[in-house]
Amino acid sequence: MSMQYPYSVGMHINPEIPYNDLPLLPFQESLETILVMQAAIRANKALAELKGIAQTIPNQSIFINTISLKEAQYSSEIENIITTTDELYQAFSISDGMMTQSAKEVLSYRSALWQGFSLLKNRGVLTTSVMNEIQATLLGNNAGIRSLPGTALKNAVSGKIIYTPPVGKEVILDKLKNLEAYIHTDSVDPLIKLAMMHYQFESIHPYYDGNGRTGRILNILYLIYEGLLDQPILYLSHYIIQHKEDYYRLLQNCTFKQDYEPWILYILEGIEQSAKETISKIKSIQVCMQDSIALVKEKLPKIYSKELIEVIFEQPYCKIKFLEDRGIAKRKTASEYLYQLEEVGILESKKVGRETLFLNTKLFELFKGL
Ligand SMILES: Nc1ncnc2c1ncn2[C@@H]1O[C@H](COP(=O)(O)OP(=O)(O)OP(=O)(O)O)[C@@H](O)[C@H]1O
Numbered sequence: 001m002s003m004q005y006p007y008s009v010g011m012h013i014n015p016e017i018p019y020n021d022l023p024l025l026p027f028q029e030s031l032e033t034i035l036v037m038q039a040a041i042r043a044n045k046a047l048a049e050l051k052g053i054a055q056t057i058p059n060q061s062i063f064i065n066t067i068s069l070k071e072a073q074y075s076s077e078i079e080n081i082i083t084t085t086d087e088l089y090q091a092f093s094i095s096d097g098m099m100t101q102s103a104k105e106v107l108s109y110r111s112a113l114w115q116g117f118s119l120l121k122n123r124g125v126l127t128t129s130v131m132n133e134i135q136a137t138l139l140g141n142n143a144g145i146r147s148l149p150g151t152a153l154k155n156a157v158s159g160k161i162i163y164t165p166p167v168g169k170e171v172i173l174d175k176l177k178n179l180e181a182y183i184h185t186d187s188v189d190p191l192i193k194l195a196m197m198h199y200q201f202e203s204i205h206p207y208y209d210g211n212g213r214t215g216r217i218l219n220i221l222y223l224i225y226e227g228l229l230d231q232p233i234l235y236l237s238h239y240i241i242q243h244k245e246d247y248y249r250l251l252q253n254c255t256f257k258q259d260y261e262p263w264i265l266y267i268l269e270g271i272e273q274s275a276k277e278t279i280s281k282i283k284s285i286q287v288c289m290q291d292s293i294a295l296v297k298e299k300l301p302k303i304y305s306k307e308l309i310e311v312i313f314e315q316p317y318c319k320i321k322f323l324e325d326r327g328i329a330k331r332k333t334a335s336e337y338l339y340q341l342e343e344v345g346i347l348e349s350k351k352v353g354r355e356t357l358f359l360n361t362k363l364f365e366l367f368k369g370l
C-alpha cells in the first residue's frame, strides 16, 4: 500500500491546498545543465549588444518613452487589457478624462515601471518594499500583501483550480525575504537567476492581483540591478504573449514536476529573442530619424533644429504644447512648424476631441508592427 502525503516537495502536491511548502531558494537541483549554459551564453550576448546600442542613442528619452509604453501594452495584454496602439499613443498626449479604462491601466503599468526604476536607482536593491510600491502603483490601491485566504489560479477554460499559492501573511513575507536574499546573492548566471526568481515570485503570488505584471516589471529591473542594461528597454512581454500557453504550462511544471530546465530555457530564449528584436527596432528608428533630419534640412531649412526633430520622435503623437514646453517656439510658430512638417509628409494632423495631435507616421508604423 502506498503512503498518502497531503502535499510535500517532490511528492504529490494538491493544487487546491495552499502551497505553504513552496521550497526556499536556492533549490537543491543543479540548474546549470549544458543546454541551459549554452542558452545563457546566447542570451547574454544579445543583451550585451542591446546595452551597447542603447548607449549610442543621443537622446535616451526618445526611444525609451515609446519602448516602455509598448512593453506596458504587451504586459497588460497578457492580463487581457487590450488597447490598440493608436488609442494608447493618443492617450499619452490627451487628458485623463478622454482615455479609455484600458489605456489608463496600461499607463499605470508604465508609471509603475518608471517608479520601480527610480526606486532601484535610489536604493540600489530590489526589496519587498520596492515590489509592494510597484504593485500599489499598478493597481492604484493599497491592498498590499495578501492576508486573507481564497486566492487561487484557475484554468481559464474549465475554471478548475490549478494552483493555490501559500496563505498567511507571515508565510508570504518569509518567502519574499528569502527571494530578496536570493536576488542579492551571487550564485548562478544572473539570467538563470532571473528565471528562478520569476518562477518563485509568481508561485508566492504575494498579492490579490497584479502578480504577473509586478513580476514582469521586476524582471526588467533585475537586469538593471545586475548592470546588464542601463535602461528598462527589454520587451519580454511580447515574447510571452506569443508563447502564452508555454508560459503557464512551464510555470506549472516547475511546481508539480520540479521540471525547471524547460522553464529556464524558455526565459533565456525569450531574453535572446526580445533583445534582438529591440536592437533591430532601435536601428530602424535611427534610420527613420536620419531620413527625417535630411528631409527637413532640405525642404524646411528655416525651421530645422535638432530639438524639433527630437520632440517629434519622443512619442508617435506630438502636439503644439510639447514644442512650447521645450522652448522650441511660441504657440503660433510651433503650430506653423507642425503643419509644415505635415506638408512635407512627416506628420499627419488628427483631431481628437478638442486637441489636435500630430502623428509621426513612419515612427508609428515601426512600432505598430512590433
Ligand atoms: N501555474 C502557475 N504557477 C505560478 N504562477 C503562475 C502560474 N500560472 C500563471 N502564473 C502567474 O500568475 C500571473 C497571473 O496572476 P495575477 O492575475 O495576480 O497577475 P496579473 O498581473 O493581474 O495578471 P496577468 O499576469 O495575467 O497580467 C500570470 O501572469 C503568471 O505570471
Ligand SMILES: [Mg+2]
Pocket: 079, 209, 210, 211
Ligand atoms: Mg489579474
